[in-house]
Amino acid sequence: MPMTFPASHNYDVVGLGVSTVDILALVEHFPTGDDTQPALAMGVQGGGPVASALAALARLGARTAMLDALGDDWRARQILDEFAALGVETRFIVRRPGQSSGLASILVQAGSGQRAIVYSPKNAGDLLPEELPAALVQGARFLHLNGRHWAACLHAADLARQAGVRVSFDGGAGRYRPDLRQLLPLVDICIVARAFAAEYTACDAIRPAAQALLAEGPSLVVITDGVNGSWVFPKAAGSFHQPAFCMPQVVDTTGCGDAYHGAFLFGLLRGLPLRQTAALASAVAALNSQALGGRAALPSLPQVEAFLRAQVG
Amino acid sequence: MPMTFPASHNYDVVGLGVSTVDILALVEHFPTGDDTQPALAMGVQGGGPVASALAALARLGARTAMLDALGDDWRARQILDEFAALGVETRFIVRRPGQSSGLASILVQAGSGQRAIVYSPKNAGDLLPEELPAALVQGARFLHLNGRHWAACLHAADLARQAGVRVSFDGGAGRYRPDLRQLLPLVDICIVARAFAAEYTACDAIRPAAQALLAEGPSLVVITDGVNGSWVFPKAAGSFHQPAFCMPQVVDTTGCGDAYHGAFLFGLLRGLPLRQTAALASAVAALNSQALGGRAALPSLPQVEAFLRAQVG
Numbered sequence: 001m002p003m004t005f006p007a008s009h010n011y012d013v014v015g016l017g018v019s020t021v022d023i024l025a026l027v028e029h030f031p032t033g034d035d036t037q038p039a040l041a042m043g044v045q046g047g048g049p050v051a052s053a054l055a056a057l058a059r060l061g062a063r064t065a066m067l068d069a070l071g072d073d074w075r076a077r078q079i080l081d082e083f084a085a086l087g088v089e090t091r092f093i094v095r096r097p098g099q100s101s102g103l104a105s106i107l108v109q110a111g112s113g114q115r116a117i118v119y120s121p122k123n124a125g126d127l128l129p130e131e132l133p134a135a136l137v138q139g140a141r142f143l144h145l146n147g148r149h150w151a152a153c154l155h156a157a158d159l160a161r162q163a164g165v166r167v168s169f170d171g172g173a174g175r176y177r178p179d180l181r182q183l184l185p186l187v188d189i190c191i192v193a194r195a196f197a198a199e200y201t202a203c204d205a206i207r208p209a210a211q212a213l214l215a216e217g218p219s220l221v222v223i224t225d226g227v228n229g230s231w232v233f234p235k236a237a238g239s240f241h242q243p244a245f246c247m248p249q250v251v252d253t254t255g256c257g258d259a260y261h262g263a264f265l266f267g268l269l270r271g272l273p274l275r276q277t278a279a280l281a282s283a284v285a286a287l288n289s290q291a292l293g294g295r296a297a298l299p300s301l302p303q304v305e306a307f308l309r310a311q312v313g
Numbered sequence: 314m315p316m317t318f319p320a321s322h323n324y325d326v327v328g329l330g331v332s333t334v335d336i337l338a339l340v341e342h343f344p345t346g347d348d349t350q351p352a353l354a355m356g357v358q359g360g361g362p363v364a365s366a367l368a369a370l371a372r373l374g375a376r377t378a379m380l381d382a383l384g385d386d387w388r389a390r391q392i393l394d395e396f397a398a399l400g401v402e403t404r405f406i407v408r409r410p411g412q413s414s415g416l417a418s419i420l421v422q423a424g425s426g427q428r429a430i431v432y433s434p435k436n437a438g439d440l441l442p443e444e445l446p447a448a449l450v451q452g453a454r455f456l457h458l459n460g461r462h463w464a465a466c467l468h469a470a471d472l473a474r475q476a477g478v479r480v481s482f483d484g485g486a487g488r489y490r491p492d493l494r495q496l497l498p499l500v501d502i503c504i505v506a507r508a509f510a511a512e513y514t515a516c517d518a519i520r521p522a523a524q525a526l527l528a529e530g531p532s533l534v535v536i537t538d539g540v541n542g543s544w545v546f547p548k549a550a551g552s553f554h555q556p557a558f559c560m561p562q563v564v565d566t567t568g569c570g571d572a573y574h575g576a577f578l579f580g581l582l583r584g585l586p587l588r589q590t591a592a593l594a595s596a597v598a599a600l601n602s603q604a605l606g607g608r609a610a611l612p613s614l615p616q617v618e619a620f621l622r623a624q625v626g
Contacts, residue, residue, distance in 0.1 A: 023336045025418050025431040025433070027431055030344050030346065032343055032429075033343070033422075033427045034427045034429070035430065036429075036430040036432070037430070037432075038433070039418075039431045039432060039433045041433075042418070042432075044387070044416070074357070074390060074391050074394070078387050081387070105336055105352075105355070105418050105420070107431065109346075114346045114347045115348075116345075116346070116349075117348065117349040117350070118338040118344075118350055118355070118420065119349070119350075119351060119352060119355075120338070120352045120354075120355030
């Protein structure tokens with residue numbers, strides 16, 4: 001199944017979000033006081049929901065470009081080097097001398113997979129609407145965003161809608177805020193964490209929450225819930241539950257949600273049926289849990305296809 | 314008191330050690346499980362005992378050069394950029410493409426100052442004896458080392474002794490190993506943590522431990538013990554205790570021992586009497602506890618002189 005895209009689309013997915021640097025350490029125990037321990041594994045990886053979704057897309061073979069505002073410090077270099085290695089286009093990223101990107105120190109407990117995150121936000125200012133490369137957004141097949149760079153986000157979504165570019169939204173747990181209600185009418189593909197859906201709709205139950213989100217405008221709503229799997233609700237009929245793939249051993253779930261988003265868009269890009277798309281997204285998320293960090297175990301397309309074949313047995 | 318050095322000495326102190334990168338986060342609480350918290354402060358700083366001692370020396374105004382083997386990744390760039398900003402000479406550092414330096418993630422609890430350290434060692438190979446710039450070592454006034462790059466360390470100490478360059482040794486807590494017994498006869502200035510002295514000499518008491526260390530060859534032994542201060546034992550008579558300066562509030566003791574080493578050498582370079590040297594070293598260590606990270610609060614010479622004057626009242 002080779003990928004073919006119309007030549008008129010410069011990039012399959014343009015992402016607008018905030019890239020961060022994650023310092024990850026796999027530890028035997030969480031420290032309770034003065035304590036020195038060797039890490040079982042340690043790594044530095046780019047993070048951020050949109051950025052990691054693009055990483056998953058790039059790994060699967062899609063053509064992606066990131067929009068963001070970075071500083072000029074080592075964090076920016078780390079982020080850019082990693083995008084370059086993955087094949088994510090970075091030349092549209094704005095640089096702001098003297099500013100710096102967000103940093104997170106993440107301890108992952110071996111065995112339990114529990115994660116302790118300590119973070120420090122970026123001080124690089126938001127990307128501004130006038131800094132958006134309009135032609136890039138208008139030439140994409142998908143615009144993927146999560147509400148960061150707020151003014152530019154609304155503008156980009158408007159540009160995309162007017163150009164017939166589908167807008168994909170990532171609503172993460174703990175990231176609900178009221179002004180996102182302005183964005184949802186511009187969104188086509190709305191994939192949100194269960195906690196986000198509950199907060200947005202004031203409803204804990206999956207189906208009514210999904211229907212409330214669909215009423216805002218999207219043509220597709222997906223609610224994700226970690227090991228409990230995901231629920232897919234097209235505006236038309238045909239909703240279904242996609243179970244999570246159960247892995248014998250999970251190393252780190254960092255970035256699994258972001259990987260799900262990226263792979264879901266990949267399935268849509270390929271024109272796969274929704275059920276196959278959801279299975280692909282779940283498989284990529286499951287495979288991504290097999291190494292420390294949000295991107296270390298992102299599979300290539302042949303890898304995830306082999307995994308899915310093995311699941312069928 | 315302007316510093317004057319003979320022109321024949323290219324550098325005041327040449328350091329041979331292992332530079333690392335510390336990712337520091339000041340936190341309200343240590344995590345006990347799944348947990349996300351904003352850092353009260355977060356920073357990235359170079360670390361490593363010898364490297365941070367040189368940082369303290371450079372900040373005080375001494376001319377220093379570092380010897381080490383680094384990779385070519387972002388950690389190496391971070392280490393080199395920081396040395397450059399401090400004025401520590403880096404052009405003798407060997408680079409090994411594809412290798413990487415040690416990394417530590419350090420959570421510091423606000424208030425208690427307790428530190429939880431998770432570390433991952435370097436994979437860059439040791440500096441080799443044949444990679445040592447002999448003339449640099451022979452032209453220094455002090456060679457400062459802590460037993461890392463072991464073969465090069467022994468060779469450098471030999472070169473220094475033959476050239477009349479004083480050798481300074483840092484023995485940190487938990488860093489005792491039997492082969493260091495080969496090194497101590499080549500050492501002039503031996504400043505070690507109390508735990509190191511106890512392990513080396515199998516003696517918990519300060520005075521007999523110091524005397525056992527003096528019997529190995531050094532002309533000066535100092536035993537440091539954090540807030541309990543330090544004990545100074547010259548080979549000749551005149552031992553004394555230097556109390557630690559009590560700071561109203563301690564943010565982070567990371568690197569305070571390293572700062573003590575650097576400042577102690579600075580006092581010796583200036584020809585200060587031992588009591589003044591020990592007071593200077595204690596003051597620099599105390600001041601360094603006032604910010605997050607091993608180097609963020611290293612004082613300049615006017616700053617530490619003002620602090621010492623204020624202590625006298």
